[in-house]
Amino acid sequence: MIMNIEKLIHYAAMAPSGHNTQPWKFSVHDNQIRIHPDFTRRLPVVDPDDHALYISLGCALENLIIAARHEGFSAKVNYFPDDEEYLEVKLTEESSEDDDELFDVIPERQSNRSLYNGESIPDSHLEQLTNVVDSSSTTLRKFYAGHEDAEHIISLVKEANRIQFKDRGFVDELISWIRFSKQEAVEQKDGLTSEAMGFPSVPRWLGKMIIRKFATPEGEAKKCEKMIRSSPVLMVFIAKNQSKKNWVDLGRHFQRAALMATKLGISHAHLNMPCEVESVKEKFSGFLNLKKNEEPLLLIRLGYSKPMPKSPRRNIKEIIKTD
Numbered sequence: 001m002i003m004n005i006e007k008l009i010h011y012a013a014m015a016p017s018g019h020n021t022q023p024w025k026f027s028v029h030d031n032q033i034r035i036h037p038d039f040t041r042r043l044p045v046v047d048p049d050d051h052a053l054y055i056s057l058g059c060a061l062e063n064l065i066i067a068a069r070h071e072g073f074s075a076k077v078n079y080f081p082d083d084e085e086y087l088e089v090k091l092t093e094e095s096s097e098d099d100d101e102l103f104d105v106i107p108e109r110q111s112n113r114s115l116y117n118g119e120s121i122p123d124s125h126l127e128q129l130t131n132v133v134d135s136s137s138t139t140l141r142k143f144y145a146g147h148e149d150a151e152h153i154i155s156l157v158k159e160a161n162r163i164q165f166k167d168r169g170f171v172d173e174l175i176s177w178i179r180f181s182k183q184e185a186v187e188q189k190d191g192l193t194s195e196a197m198g199f200p201s202v203p204r205w206l207g208k209m210i211i212r213k214f215a216t217p218e219g220e221a222k223k224c225e226k227m228i229r230s231s232p233v234l235m236v237f238i239a240k241n242q243s244k245k246n247w248v249d250l251g252r253h254f255q256r257a258a259l260m261a262t263k264l265g266i267s268h269a270h271l272n273m274p275c276e277v278e279s280v281k282e283k284f285s286g287f288l289n290l291k292k293n294e295e296p297l298l299l300i301r302l303g304y305s306k307p308m309p310k311s312p313r314r315n316i317k318e319i320i321k322t323d
């Protein structure tokens, strides 16, 4: 079988991940590629149960499958075979339906944290977005700006955001993943860069001081509110049950929706705070009227804006497991 495995891994690693931790390693075994979680890159404060880590693996998995299909392979996934900690993708030379329209936008997709222009999204485009989500593992709900429900979600986002910025552990973890200067970003090739967040590049000591002094709980909550109010649509991704496989599957669906949004010229960004703070998550689940096993995991805003600078990725050599 002749194929460019490194190319497939390169596309997989363009996936989004919480704080751009890129919590993955890949290994190659004949016609199989395995995706391993890299627990040295976990986020113990904001993601203590690792659900965001597994969602990120799901995003990488979906990119890998789309890229494999584009190269003319069929990809069969085995989730955590024999209770091992990896996802196994078996590639065979059978042609399968390709997703070329999604493949083409993998390099373009980004989490765009800028203010959107408020323009509404046509229903036909929203339908295309929701159609990529298969209901076996994930439910999708959408809310429109200005409606009472969206107002309630804004109040939950603000409440969770205030709690997070009052928590020293949360702020320390966030700071540890911010790449304040261009040099840090170039050296580490991961994390949240000043550029991608729309801030000027500053030395680390200054960036830390600015966050500690000026990122107040109330100020951050207000910033978030402004961002949400510029976005015509909010989408919630709900997992049908709380298992690693379900989290990976939700990541796959989210990635397809994010790619479809990109194809349609729609920007998106995360506002996961009410899914991250346990006390607010309970209220959010109640508001969404969820069943016992269901949990809201991603809250996304959608709208239109100019592209932002792209976030870095580590080199292929650093993410291929050799042992």
Ligand SMILES: Cc1cc2nc3c(=O)[nH]c(=O)nc-3n(C[C@H](O)[C@H](O)[C@H](O)COP(=O)(O)O)c2cc1C
Pocket: 014, 015, 016, 017, 018, 019, 020, 051, 052, 053, 055, 056, 059, 109, 110, 111, 112, 113, 191, 192, 269, 270, 271, 272, 273, 310, 311
């Ligand atoms: C599971 C998951 C959780 C995320 N949570 C947040 C979040 O709470 N806030 C945010 O601004 N971005 C969030 N992101 C977006 C990441 O920060 C982003 O994917 C990463 O910085 C890489 O940038 P890119 O998506 O533009 O390639 C999340 C992404 C994933 C996959």
